[in-house]
Amino acid sequence: xxxxxxxxxxxxxxxxxxxxxxxxxxxxxxxxxxxxxxxxxxxxxxxxxxxxxxxxxxxxxxxxxxxxxxxxxxxxxxxxxxxxxxxxxxxxxxxxxxxxxxxxxxxxxxxxxxxxxxxxxxxxxxxxxxxxxxxxxxxxxxxxxxxxxxxxxxxxxxxxxxxxxxxxxxxxxxxxxxxxxxxxxxxxxxxxxxxxxxxxxxxxxxxxxxxxxxxxxxxxxxxxxxxxxxxxxxxxxxxxxxxxxxxxxxxxxxxxxxxxxxxxxxxxxxxxxxxxx
Numbered sequence: 001x002x003x004x005x006x007x008x009x010x011x012x013x014x015x016x017x018x019x020x021x022x023x024x025x026x027x028x029x030x031x032x033x034x035x036x037x038x039x040x041x042x043x044x045x046x047x048x049x050x051x052x053x054x055x056x057x058x059x060x061x062x063x064x065x066x067x068x069x070x071x072x073x074x075x076x077x078x079x080x081x082x083x084x085x086x087x088x089x090x091x092x093x094x095x096x097x098x099x100x101x102x103x104x105x106x107x108x109x110x111x112x113x114x115x116x117x118x119x120x121x122x123x124x125x126x127x128x129x130x131x132x133x134x135x136x137x138x139x140x141x142x143x144x145x146x147x148x149x150x151x152x153x154x155x156x157x158x159x160x161x162x163x164x165x166x167x168x169x170x171x172x173x174x175x176x177x178x179x180x181x182x183x184x185x186x187x188x189x190x191x192x193x194x195x196x197x198x199x200x201x202x203x204x205x206x207x208x209x210x211x212x213x214x215x216x217x218x219x220x221x222x223x224x225x226x227x228x229x230x231x232x233x234x235x236x237x238x239x240x241x242x243x244x245x246x247x248x249x250x251x252x253x254x255x256x257x258x259x260x261x262x263x264x265x266x267x268x269x270x271x272x273x274x275x276x277x
Contacts, residue, residue, distance in 0.1 A: 032253075036246040057228075064230070069153075160214070209256070
């Protein structure tokens with residue numbers, strides 16, 4: 001069956017909803033682009049982009065947010081992949097509980113999360129009934145604040161990363177792969193890193209993309225913890241200027257689509273490998 005025949009088989013209303021969804025998605029993007037090109041009166045140009053990229057704070061904050069995003073993605077993979085793997089392999093009855101816990105970031109606002117982090121970690125955590133300091137005040141140190149920010153971002157990204165990993169593992173025969181690897185003497189670390197991870201790479205890349213988008217655009221955690229991230233920078237820029245924030249928003253969107261294109265390139269545009277062959 002050729003491509004034109006397949007197009008004719010698509011129902012009319014499917015085309016209608018597809019076109020409406022595309023317009024709903026593209027029209028605001030076009031409006032942002034059009035506005036960002038009108039910084040100079042009666043001239044369509046890239047002046048807003050030039051001024052935005054000349055600001056050294058943009059480079060610093062955007063680079064810093066990218067580093068935070070990478071750290072969040074790595075730590076999320078280290079936490080979530082073994083958890084999802086073990087639940088699917090040994091504790092399937094705990095799956096509903098874990099899924100419920102991963103939905104909590106949708107229920108608890110980020111403002112509550114950040115105030116809880118500040119309230120707990122702005123003072124020393126002591127061992128009960130002793131004078132022994134278990135955790136020093138993390139907010140007093142730059143490194144400690146970075147740890148809190150990454151931990152907070154991991155919580156915000158957990159629903160997306162966990163579901164991406166869990167969906168990827170549904171297409172993999174985890175039990176058969178594990179038994180085959182164990183019969184060859186593979187350790188748990190080898191099984192996860194050399195067998196499970198390669199088979200869910202598309203799911204990991206999807207979760208990483210969503211995590212990256214959340215971290216780069218997040219404002220609440222970064223603002224209240226006092227870090228110079230891209231989200232607060234863009235928010236403050238929008239309070240004083242009009243065209244530069246629109247330009248940076250459009251650039252951020254394009255970078256996200258480039259990341260999606262890289263995912264398709266790496267995965268070959270195909271689904272998950274089953275790993276059972």
